[in-house]
Amino acid sequence: xxxxxxxxxxxxxxxxxxxxxxxxxxxxxxxxxxxxxxxxxxxxxxxxxxxxxxxxxxxxxxxxxxxxxxxxxxxxxxxxxxxxxxxxxxxxxxxxxxxxxxxxxxxxxxxxxxxxxxxxxxxxxxxxxxxxxxxxxxxxxxxxxxxxxxxxxxxxxxxxxxxxxxxxxxxxxxxxxxxxxxxxxxxxxxxxxxxxxxxxxxxxxxxxxxxxxxxxxxxxxxxxxxxxxxxx
Amino acid sequence: xxxxxxxxxxxxxxxxxxxxxxxxxxxxxxxxxxxxxxxxxxxxxxxxxxxxxxxxxxxxxxxxxxxxxxxxxxxxxxxxxxxxxxxxxxxxxxxxxxxxxxxxxxxxxxxxxxxxxxxxxxxxxxxxxxxxxxxxxxxxxxxxxxxxxxxxxxxxxxxxxxxxxxxxxxxxxxxxxxxxxxxxxxxxxxxxxxxxxxxxxxxxxxxxxxxxxxxxxxxxxxxxxxxxxxxxxxxxxxxxxxxxxxxxxxxxxxxxxxxxxxxxxxxxxxxxxxxxxxxxxxxxxxxxxxxxxxxxxxxxxxxxxxxxxxxxxxxxxxxxxxxxxxxxxxxxxxxxxxxxxxxxxxxxxxxxxxxxxxxxxxxxxxxxxxxxxxxxxxxxxxxx
Numbered sequence: 001x002x003x004x005x006x007x008x009x010x011x012x013x014x015x016x017x018x019x020x021x022x023x024x025x026x027x028x029x030x031x032x033x034x035x036x037x038x039x040x041x042x043x044x045x046x047x048x049x050x051x052x053x054x055x056x057x058x059x060x061x062x063x064x065x066x067x068x069x070x071x072x073x074x075x076x077x078x079x080x081x082x083x084x085x086x087x088x089x090x091x092x093x094x095x096x097x098x099x100x101x102x103x104x105x106x107x108x109x110x111x112x113x114x115x116x117x118x119x120x121x122x123x124x125x126x127x128x129x130x131x132x133x134x135x136x137x138x139x140x141x142x143x144x145x146x147x148x149x150x151x152x153x154x155x156x157x158x159x160x161x162x163x164x165x166x167x168x169x170x171x172x173x174x175x176x177x178x179x180x181x182x183x184x185x186x187x188x189x190x191x192x193x194x195x196x197x198x199x200x201x202x203x204x205x206x207x208x209x210x211x212x213x214x215x216x217x218x219x220x221x222x223x224x225x226x227x228x229x230x231x232x
Numbered sequence: 233x234x235x236x237x238x239x240x241x242x243x244x245x246x247x248x249x250x251x252x253x254x255x256x257x258x259x260x261x262x263x264x265x266x267x268x269x270x271x272x273x274x275x276x277x278x279x280x281x282x283x284x285x286x287x288x289x290x291x292x293x294x295x296x297x298x299x300x301x302x303x304x305x306x307x308x309x310x311x312x313x314x315x316x317x318x319x320x321x322x323x324x325x326x327x328x329x330x331x332x333x334x335x336x337x338x339x340x341x342x343x344x345x346x347x348x349x350x351x352x353x354x355x356x357x358x359x360x361x362x363x364x365x366x367x368x369x370x371x372x373x374x375x376x377x378x379x380x381x382x383x384x385x386x387x388x389x390x391x392x393x394x395x396x397x398x399x400x401x402x403x404x405x406x407x408x409x410x411x412x413x414x415x416x417x418x419x420x421x422x423x424x425x426x427x428x429x430x431x432x433x434x435x436x437x438x439x440x441x442x443x444x445x446x447x448x449x450x451x452x453x454x455x456x457x458x459x460x461x462x463x464x465x466x467x468x469x470x471x472x473x474x475x476x477x478x479x480x481x482x483x484x485x486x487x488x489x490x491x492x493x494x495x496x497x498x499x500x501x502x503x504x505x506x507x508x509x510x511x512x513x514x515x516x517x518x519x520x521x522x523x524x525x526x527x528x529x530x531x532x533x534x535x536x537x538x539x540x541x542x543x544x545x546x547x548x549x550x551x552x553x554x555x556x557x558x559x560x561x562x563x564x565x566x567x568x569x570x571x572x573x574x575x576x577x578x579x580x581x582x583x584x585x586x587x588x589x590x591x592x593x594x595x596x597x598x599x600x601x602x603x604x605x606x607x608x609x610x611x612x613x614x615x616x
Contacts, residue, residue, distance in 0.1 A: 052609075052610050055526075057526060057609045057610055057613075058609075058610045078530070078531075081525070081528075081530060081531070082530075084526065084528065085527070085528030089527075090526045090527065092523070092613065094519065096519050096520050096523045098238065098241045098242075098520065099241070099245070100240070100241035100244055100245065101237055101238070101241045105237055109238065109524070109527065110527040110528050112234055112235060112238070112529075113528055113529060113530070113533065118234065121234075157527065158527070161527075161528065
């Protein structure tokens with residue numbers, strides 16, 4: 001069951017000595033369960049900060065982050081980690097796959113903490129790889145894959161625990177157009193199943209156009225963008 | 233077990249660095265095994281020595297021979313049950329690197345004085361009637377491939393025969409064994425055969441072995457023996473076997489202190505080396521560890537992973553080093569003295585080696601593990 005996300009007056013300020021940077025300023029955002037939302041904005045707009053807060057990696061200075069009605073920001077560090085393990089899949093712009101493990105073993109890593117047999121872990125990892133169209137590469141090493149394929153592996157790694165919320169921080173960054181489209185198509189297919197809510201950040205309007213909803217983020221403020229305008 | 237591939241992948245991320253670090257640990261624990269093994273092995277020899285046996289040596293120098301007449305005078309002391317002269321013939325067997333030692337004693341008294349030596353009666357009888365006969369320890373016979381009936385030629389360093397040659401021949405008539413099989417490694421010959429055959433030092437003994445009826449009276453009897461020869465040309469110093477051997481080794485130096493100092497310095501250096509490797513390894517993998525945290529690994533699981541990685545590297549390399557040291561000890565000691573060739577690495581040294589390796593791994597692995605545990609995810613993922 002996909003998760004609904006609600007950000008209410010979320011602000012995040014970074015303090016470095018005497019310098020203060022307001023990365024997010026009273027952001028209000030409603031994301032319906034099963035939606036595929038692109039957060040579009042230039043570098044430094046606060047996209048990563050927003051996604052870190054949605055995923056429970058960071059907490060806001062002010063405001064509430066409700067995921068399926070649960071205020072994630074109010075949870076303690078340990079509880080948030082446990083909540084993240086149960087509900088959130090994360091994809092980053094850098095894959096950080098373990099180079100000496102096969103693709104299948106890499107995808108199995110999030111399952112190691114669960115009470116699953118070796119056979120069950122293998123089955124789930126292959127199923128996740130199937131969702132991103134990489135079953136045939138299961139026994140390859142990361143170095144044998146293209147950048148785009150590696151990014152899709154990180155999507156499989158994020159999906160293997162069946163999260164209700166998939167948070168993708170610039171998943172097409174540094175990819176060529178074809179590879180980026182393959183990654184985006186994978187996310188779009190996932191969103192049509194409506195079992196996972198997807199929140200993706202990007203600087204690329206063409207990438208944002210693959211999403212069902214687009215939110216523009218600039219100067220720490222968020223505002224919805226009609227899809228046609230985003231594509232333009 | 234399910235974490236093993238992940239651990240293994242972390243360990244061999246930089247194979248050259250890991251291999252070099254492991255090689256350093258192997259070398260350090262090889263040194264630890266050899267030095268501590270020798271030390272502990274010598275201690276085990278002391279412990280195996282009888283307190284009911286005394287060794288009488290020259291007070292001037294333990295290599296100075298004593299007159300054989302001392303034997304008869306000691307026999308008459310109250311509490312003494314057996315006395316035997318002991319002369320030592322050291323030489324080469326077949327090749328110059330093969331050093332062997334034959335001990336010449338009163339063979340009638342031999343098995344009463346050394347009851348721990350087990351020899352069939354028929355072989356003891358054969359020894360009694362064969363002037364050139366010897367009994368050899370089972371461990372030594374196995375090592376040399378000797379059997380009853382073999383003739384052993386020894387080219388002596390320290391005993392020239394009356395005809396000017398140094399070639400001595402001994403016939404194996406018996407093979408004895410002991411409860412501590414490895415210590416059955418001596419060659420026992422007739423004192424008379426060696427003494428009558430040699431050109432110099434005839435009528436002398438390197439040592440006199442004395443067995444007393446009551447071990448508790450041994451110190452008093454030792455004192456009586458030394459008092460007996462106080463005003464003679466051949467003054468003596470009488471000690472239990474254990475004290476005698478410890479005294480001889482003390483002339484070399486405090487072996488225990490030397491060993492502890494060297495091993496301590498090596499392990500201290502190793503601590504810095506492994507700590508540096510672990511710190512570097514974890515620093516390089518900070519984003520990777522952060523990813524593990526984001527995908528559900530708890531702080532304590534990340535800590536456990538890093539510490540276990542250090543443990544796997546440290547303990548496995550230490551095991552290799554200790555295993556390599558084990559067969560080296562008897563070979564090395566055989567070159568020092570054939571008497572020590574029976575020494576083996578005690579199991580306690582192996583166990584202590586593993587414990588020290590685990591402690592070193594914990595000390596070197598814990599700081600980077602704590603750092604990994606405290607990772608600020610947002611900063612770590614951003615590469616800050």
